[in-house]
Amino acid sequence: MTTNIKTFFKTYLAIGAGICVLAIYQTQQQTQAIFKIRTRYKWVLLMAVFVINAAAGLYLILRRNVPDSFWERFDLKKRSSLLGKISGLFLIVLSFPILWYARSDFFGNGGEAFFRLMWLFWWLALGQAAGFKLATGFSWPLSFAFVLLIVGIVSQTYITFLPVTSYPFSVGWSEASRFYYGSLPFSKSIYGVSLPLSVWHGTRYFLLAIPFLIHGLPLWADRLWQVLLWLGITSLTSWVFVRRLKLQEWTTALILCGWFFLYLFQGAVYYHLQICVIIILVGVSTRHPWRSLIAIVASSFWAGMSRLNWFPVPAILVITLFLLEEPFSRFGQVRRYIFTPVLWGVVGLVTALLGEAFYIAISGNTDLHAFGSSLTSPLLWYRWFPSDTNPIGIIPGTLIVSMPLFILIYLSIRNHLDNLHPLRWIGLAVMVFVLLAGGLVVSTKIGGGGDLHNMDAYMVLLALIAIYFFCQRVEVETTTSTQFELVTWPIVALMLVVPIGFSISRVVPPFTYNKVNAAADLSVLRQTVQSYSKSGEVLFIYQRQLLTFGLIPNVPVVPEDEVVSLMEMAISGNKPYLNKFYGDLANHRFAAIVANRQNLGVATGDFIEESNVWTNLVAQPLLCQYKPVITTTFSNIQVFIPRDRPCPDFPPPLATH
Secondary structure (H helix, E strand, O other), X not given: OOOOHHHHHHHHHHHHHHHHHHHHHHHHHHHOOOHHHHHOHHHHHHHHHHHHHHHHXXXXXXXXXXXXXXXXXXXXXXXXXXXXXXXXXXXXXXXXXXXXXXHHHHOOOOHHHHHHHHHHHHHHHHHHHHHHHHHHOOOHHHHHHHHHHHHHHHHHHHHHHOOXXXXXXXXXXXXXXXHHHHHHHHHHHHHOOOOOOXXXXXXXXXXXXXXXXXXXXXXXXXXXXXXXXXXXXXXXXXXXXXXXXXXXOHHHHHHHHHHHHHHHOOOOOOHHHHHHHHHHHHHOOOOOHHHHHHHHHHHHHHHHOOOHHHOOHHHHHHHHHHHHHOOXXXXXXXXXHHHHHXXXXXXXXXXXXXXXXXXXXXXXXXXXXXXXHHHOOOEOHHHHOOOOOOOOOHHHHHHHHHHHHXXXXXXXXXXXXXXXXXXXXXXXXXXXXXXXXXXXXXXXXXXXXXXXXXHHHHHHHHHHHHHHHHOOOXXXXXXXXXXXXXXXXXXXXHHHHHHHHHHHHOOOOOOOOOHHHHHHHHHHHHHHHHHHHOOOEEEEOXXXXXXXXXXXXOOOOXXXXXXXXXXXXXXXXXXXXXXXXXXXXXXXXXXXXXXEOOOOOOOOOOOHHHHHHHHHHHHHHHHHHEEEEEEOOOOOEEEEEEOOOOOOOOOOOOOOO
């Protein structure tokens, strides 16, 4: 990664000026509703700094007669002494507490402070790069790239570890539900009965089941295991991705590995889905068709047990690799060229369907409609654009993530379209479009759209294609064809900034809780539930992990109606499932029900439609037939018992989708 110092600093100033302009706009938008805030010293000074920074940066960029000697004085060519290297390391480390202070105390938390925080980060990164350069002697671009990745990886690692806590209750709406579903493959030994597996994300829960091989592990250990899955599998995916490129320069390989690691977290691409990518990248070789066929079968079978919209992904990935690595000229005829990728595609799709059928057969579920619930859920098209559910919006967010890579591809292939046969260009474009369109549609499904995780397959494919061009690993048609253009530092810098910005924006203070208060709530809940359990079944809609980890012992588990399943069935309008739920409520099947406090008010904020569906189809029917008997003081958990006089208009009419 080489570039002259003038280009490096002009790129730095250009991106910095853009961040300043966005920070000015964001700050102005937030303060215009409160006139007095403009008179506050801090905000007036900050706005002035942004304006001066943007103006000075643009002046240095646009002024043509700035001599090269002006830029070269910042080169720091002189080799550092031991003291200089120590000072450099100090500069790198010092930036972290400054950034944390600004995030938590000065700029504030949340998306409303994002561009102000990015402005500070951008300047601190320059100081860190100077320190890295002093410590290592690397060039400015290399030093800057490494410190950007260090900050991004440290931030992402910190974010991933946040849920690791001994807090007995769920940290988020469904956070601890995952560990209950992970326990189901070992339900006989944990609960004393064989329970059906989850109808969604089967392979995720197979991975989360591994800690249950060791009897008696606490909840925090399973939370830690999930963190290790996120970080470990994402690191492995990044490593095998770069390993396939066979790069000679270790610095480029390390930077690409770190970049892809952060890139995958933008969606994020879930760790159990990355297994499909790993199998394809390791096993597929256009020179070894049988080994490739085995990899396709294994990856597709795993995808079939994972998620509906990942069924075609292994096939698409392997076809893309074929188009990138195999020139048409080696085959000579369209029929000969497309035979292998078409065969692989058909095998992949058929195997994915077999994988789904296999999982359904072993899952123990009798309601087959539940496996297709996503096909009957309504689509909320407004979530393509900024909303309370997603302040960025699916389409703008996808553009932000994609644009650096599309620019990279364009700059690489311009004037070199003849390097690939038209069939190869068409094939690559079709693959990208299919996954882009599929991701956009799935992102509008009710229950989704809050982030970019439904764009995961598209993101993986786009990165694969872009980096193949970036690293000159796309096979041209003839030996006389010229190579694709090398991408310059400005595009590399833009590629790095986007995923790092996503990571920094998610940094929040660590999760804390009062152990005495949590223990008091747990004690009250335990005594109440165990008391009612003597007279009948107790349904845990929420907080079922309390049974999984023995925090409330000697209470039999009721397999139906866990919060994730109940919500999915409600938003998909599964009438048979909901009618059974209503029948159980009307017949007072349960001696008690454990759930969070049910809010019957009009939903506001994010995920409004989901909240309204829950209120209409779950909360109201529940409160019609059951009444709260206790509410925990600090965790807002309620225990409901049957009412003597249920509502007259029960059950509610079901929405049809």
